[in-house]
Amino acid sequence: MKKICITIICFLLSVFAMFGQINIKGRVVDSSGEPLPGVVVMQEGSTSMGSMTDDNGNFTLTVSSSDAVLFFTLMGYQDAREPVGAKRVFNITLKDDTTFLDEAVIVGYGVQKKGNLTSSISSINRETLSAAPTDNMSSMLGGKLPGLVSRQTSGVPGENEAQIYIRGISTTGSSTPLVLVDGVERDFSNLDPSEIADVTILKDAASAAVYGVKGANGVILVTTRRGDVASTTVTYNGAFSMSTNADMLELLNGEEYAYWHNKASDLDGLTRQYSEKQIEYIKNGNDPQGILGDTNYLDLIFKKVAIGQNHNVSVSGGNKNVRYYVGGSFLDQDGIIENVWFKRYNLRSNIDINLTDDITLKLDVSGRIEDRHQSGVSAGASDPTASLDNGGAEYGYKNIVFYAITARPTTRPTLPDGTYIGYQNPLIARDASGFQSKNRSFVQTGVSLEYRVPFVKGLLAKVMGSYDFQNTLNKKLLLPCSQVTPQYTSLSDELTLTPGNSPHLPTGVNQLTESHQLFSRYTFTAQLNYQNTFDLHEVGADLVWEQSGTALRYFAAGKQNFAITEIPDLNFSTDILPNSVVGYHSATGRQGLLFRVNYVYDSKYIVSASLRNDWSAKFAKDHRLGVFPAVSLGYRLTPDIKLRASWGVLGNDSISDFLYVQGVTLSSKPTAVIGGKPVQSISTTSVPNKDITWETTTTYNLGADFRFWDGLLSAEVDAFYKLTDNILQSQAGENPPSIGSNFAAIVNSGVVDVRGFEISLKHENKIGDLAYTIGANTSFARNRYISINDSDNIPSYQSKLGQSLGAVLGYVSDGLYRDEEDLASSPKTSNSVKVGDIKYKDLNGDGRITSEDRTWIARSPIPEVMFGFDFNFKWRGLDAVLFFQGATNTEIMLSGTYSALGYSDGTYYTQAFKWGSNPPKYLVEGSWTPDHTDAIYPRLSTQSSPNN
Numbered sequence: 001m002k003k004i005c006i007t008i009i010c011f012l013l014s015v016f017a018m019f020g021q022i023n024i025k026g027r028v029v030d031s032s033g034e035p036l037p038g039v040v041v042m043q044e045g046s047t048s049m050g051s052m053t054d055d056n057g058n059f060t061l062t063v064s065s066s067d068a069v070l071f072f073t074l075m076g077y078q079d080a081r082e083p084v085g086a087k088r089v090f091n092i093t094l095k096d097d098t099t100f101l102d103e104a105v106i107v108g109y110g111v112q113k114k115g116n117l118t119s120s121i122s123s124i125n126r127e128t129l130s131a132a133p134t135d136n137m138s139s140m141l142g143g144k145l146p147g148l149v150s151r152q153t154s155g156v157p158g159e160n161e162a163q164i165y166i167r168g169i170s171t172t173g174s175s176t177p178l179v180l181v182d183g184v185e186r187d188f189s190n191l192d193p194s195e196i197a198d199v200t201i202l203k204d205a206a207s208a209a210v211y212g213v214k215g216a217n218g219v220i221l222v223t224t225r226r227g228d229v230a231s232t233t234v235t236y237n238g239a240f241s242m243s244t245n246a247d248m249l250e251l252l253n254g255e256e257y258a259y260w261h262n263k264a265s266d267l268d269g270l271t272r273q274y275s276e277k278q279i280e281y282i283k284n285g286n287d288p289q290g291i292l293g294d295t296n297y298l299d300l301i302f303k304k305v306a307i308g309q310n311h312n313v314s315v316s317g318g319n320k321n322v323r324y325y326v327g328g329s330f331l332d333q334d335g336i337i338e339n340v341w342f343k344r345y346n347l348r349s350n351i352d353i354n355l356t357d358d359i360t361l362k363l364d365v366s367g368r369i370e371d372r373h374q375s376g377v378s379a380g381a382s383d384p385t386a387s388l389d390n391g392g393a394e395y396g397y398k399n400i401v402f403y404a405i406t407a408r409p410t411t412r413p414t415l416p417d418g419t420y421i422g423y424q425n426p427l428i429a430r431d432a433s434g435f436q437s438k439n440r441s442f443v444q445t446g447v448s449l450e451y452r453v454p455f456v457k458g459l460l461a462k463v464m465g466s467y468d469f470q471n472t473l474n475k476k477l478l479l480p481c482s483q484v485t486p487q488y489t490s491l492s493d494e495l496t497l498t499p500g501n502s503p504h505l506p507t508g509v510n511q512l513t514e515s516h517q518l519f520s521r522y523t524f525t526a527q528l529n530y531q532n533t534f535d536l537h538e539v540g541a542d543l544v545w546e547q548s549g550t551a552l553r554y555f556a557a558g559k560q561n562f563a564i565t566e567i568p569d570l571n572f573s574t575d576i577l578p579n580s581v582v583g584y585h586s587a588t589g590r591q592g593l594l595f596r597v598n599y600v601y602d603s604k605y606i607v608s609a610s611l612r613n614d615w616s617a618k619f620a621k622d623h624r625l626g627v628f629p630a631v632s633l634g635y636r637l638t639p640d641i642k643l644r645a646s647w648g649v650l651g652n653d654s655i656s657d658f659l660y661v662q663g664v665t666l667s668s669k670p671t672a673v674i675g676g677k678p679v680q681s682i683s684t685t686s687v688p689n690k691d692i693t694w695e696t697t698t699t700y701n702l703g704a705d706f707r708f709w710d711g712l713l714s715a716e717v718d719a720f721y722k723l724t725d726n727i728l729q730s731q732a733g734e735n736p737p738s739i740g741s742n743f744a745a746i747v748n749s750g751v752v753d754v755r756g757f758e759i760s761l762k763h764e765n766k767i768g769d770l771a772y773t774i775g776a777n778t779s780f781a782r783n784r785y786i787s788i789n790d791s792d793n794i795p796s797y798q799s800k801l802g803q804s805l806g807a808v809l810g811y812v813s814d815g816l817y818r819d820e821e822d823l824a825s826s827p828k829t830s831n832s833v834k835v836g837d838i839k840y841k842d843l844n845g846d847g848r849i850t851s852e853d854r855t856w857i858a859r860s861p862i863p864e865v866m867f868g869f870d871f872n873f874k875w876r877g878l879d880a881v882l883f884f885q886g887a888t889n890t891e892i893m894l895s896g897t898y899s900a901l902g903y904s905d906g907t908y909y910t911q912a913f914k915w916g917s918n919p920p921k922y923l924v925e926g927s928w929t930p931d932h933t934d935a936i937y938p939r940l941s942t943q944s945s946p947n948n
Contacts, residue, residue, distance in 0.1 A: 026090030118632035119207035143868025143885025158342030166218025168781030205648025209630035227323030254294030264940035376434030458532035513558035606634035756781035806860030836939030864889035
């Protein structure tokens with residue numbers, strides 16, 4: 001009976017206590033009025049009554065009584081307390097509690113306070129990333145992160161990944177930086193921006209040396225979003241976009257083309273191709289044959305706008321035991337040319353589980369599907385299928401746009417019966433050439449286990465494993481298309497039409513090729529991290545073991561003469577396309593061991609040192625180990641001013657596999673008969689070099705971080721020098737003729753250096769309800785050859801020594817040949833040169849223009865200078881973002897503007913009427929004529945090689 005009474009009393013007390021509880025709610029913002037997610041809200045003195053703000057800063061909480069005091073805390077902000085009293089709705093503002101140098105920054109294998117960083121690191125957060133819509137992450141980083149160069153070479157949806165360089169190019173081999181997504185080497189260009197929490201770049205050796213073998217070109221760390229302790233939040237973002245060509249090259253219309261083509265024929269001493277009657281047909285569109293007319297082929301192939309849409313949905317939240325983030329997105333982007341599109345589907349799940357107070361399990365799974373589609377003739381920058389006139393190298397980049405430029409604007413696209421007109425009709429390339437598709441699927445997984453050792457303060461043990469799988473299927477169907485080509489052989493008012501096949505498939509036989517590639521990557525990491533403070537001493541240490549490997553399998557096959565093409569499968573033909581069956585596989589592996597220590601005394605004096613050992617299977621056993629040290633120092637003059645210095649060595653093994661073993665190849669056909677059976681032969685392709693070793697980059701960096709006037713202005717400044725040696729290059733004369741062939745040796749002998757600086761400025765302020773940020777950054781990086789194996793017997797001014805990587809060797813113009821006397825007395829390339837052609841300088845003074853008269857005429861296509869400006873404004877819940885970026889100190893040569901001789905153009909942009917193409921208007925209007933001898937551009941010509 002006594003036990004029953006006690007139970008009843010306890011029950012009644014709990015009921016009375018429940019009725020005494022109070023439900024409250026509120027919102028937490030920062031000093032600029034922006035909502036603060038993740039703020040811990042709890043009743044002071046209670047361990048059970050607590051909550052956390054959501055993404056909008058809102059919270060709900062139950063407290064015991066009106067006498068309770070609320071406690072608000074968030075890292076980086078001052079704690080706040082508020083008595084409950086009679087209030088039931090609270091609006092709380094937390095003040096910033098971090099100095100400029102106390103911000104947390106992602107570094108290799110961990111996180112550090114910005115004030116303790118002694119290396120050169122730049123980062124960008126999710127808010128900045130999501131402010132500008134993009135379908136490719138790699139193309140939006142240029143100008144936002146100082147030291148990073150982003151160079152986009154294609155605008156085709158799905159193929160518009162930018163080339164990224166950090167602090168320029170420092171090697172003749174691969175200069176691609178290492179990209180890590182959640183600590184694993186992965187591509188990030190096709191991640192959806194909504195998945196990403198932040199992006200950090202490691203620029204100097206002190207920060208990148210922890211990645212050893214892969215860090216020589218810099219490191220990009222991408223962190224994806226994770227869940228917080230908060231109520232479940234569902235977020236949707238949708239965007240629709242319209243793209244159009246901002247500017248187009250102004251070409252000649254039909255009437256102008258006929259006029260200037262006739263003038264070029266006059267200057268060549270040839271018969272004109274257009275009669276006055278034909279020019280009338282072109283102008284008025286009244287050709288009785290239905291051939292001549294005025295056609296703007298560029299307008300014909302391009303759409304006015306390309307429509308795109310991007311949608312993403314995410315669910316996040318959790319409690320102190322389980323936190324989750326699940327997100328999915330869909331991108332649909334049309335090309336500006338018909339029949340070109342790209343679709344992408346992304347899915348990501350990141351889950352954190354606290355198994356105990358000391359053990360955390362993280363489970364990450366992501367997937368992506370990409371579908372690309374184009375015409376059989378590419379809309380992009382290159383297309384090897386359209387090879388004209390015996391496939392010279394200058395014709396290897398035909399595509400739909402080039403067809404539109406090479407098509408004569410004096411012809412209609414089709415005859416009245418629908419037959420295509422013109423040898424290079426872009427409508428054939430776009431609509432009747434077939435298709436090519438690329439389908440890729442990705443599955444990426446990661447599991448990590450973290451153990452905070454309870455009996456050793458500050459010690460964390462972590463193991464992480466990941467496995468990624470990628471499947472790529474390419475399919476290309478080329479369909480022949482008949483056409484008729486007008487023959488401009490006389491001034492007859494009527495044109496003769498010659499039937500034929502479109503040049504993208506001159507054989508007239510359909511073709512189907514397919515390729516299948518399987519790629520996988522595994523990574524395993526085990527690490528110990530220690531961080532602790534003793535009085536005025538902050539000590540940190542990291543020990544990391546990492547092993548990774550990749551495997552690749554590839555197979556391709558092709559057939560031709562398909563009876564039906566509506567179902568594009570190889571099964572529907574037995575005619576194998578010559579040299580189309582290819583298959584191979586490869587595998588690589590690496591191991592690495594890292595030790596790093598950090599020490600801070602009195603929050604002023606900072607020392608950091610690391611040592612990374614890597615083993616790579618790309619070298620012979622005696623050279624597989626690479627040792628890469630780094631040291632950095634820092635001194636904080638004040639809490640807002642810090643000076644930095646660093647030195648370190650980085651390695652690079654981005655070379656071909658197995659250069660230390662004998663390379664052989666199997667002949668494609670039988671070469672002998674043995675025992676009555678035809679057999680293939682094996683031949684040597686290279687000579688092994690077992691002494692090949694690591695390419696190494698030594699980097700020196702000086703930097704400073706500042707903040708002035710309570711944060712109104714902050715700045716980061718860096719100056720650096722990089723020296724890369726042991727670069728692989730060919731060296732003639734190393735192998736004796738007795739080996740049976742004249743193979744050059746591959747040796748570690750090249751040396752390149754890079755020097756430059758980076759400046760980043762930011763101004764933040766709030767005036768009333770208006771909060772704004774203005775940022776600017778610029779970077780400069782210039783490289784040069786210090787040691788290089790030049791070709792034999794070249795003039796000293798053609799040596800690469802001292803020149804930048806990517807510089808162009810060519811001829812120097814000395815104006816135009818003014819008259820016959822000038823032509824007769826000046827050096828020239830051949831006897832076919834005429835008055836009005838370009839006159840080149842005779843650099844070696846032998847009275848002729850030969851290859852020895854070439855010198856360095858253009859700098860690298862990689863910009864030496866990048867800059868960016870961004871403006872962010874927030875006013876009463878409204879946001880506005882403006883961003884500008886640019887590049888300079890770069891020169892890009894148009895593909896084909898010079899041949900092996902250096903003076904015979906192979907492009908339609910600079911050589912008017914090449915193969916009948918339509919030249920830019922400025923090129924003909926500014927060209928030399930007998931009445932315009934002070935012209936900028938040389939005389940017009942209808943010939944393919946007029947030395948212009």
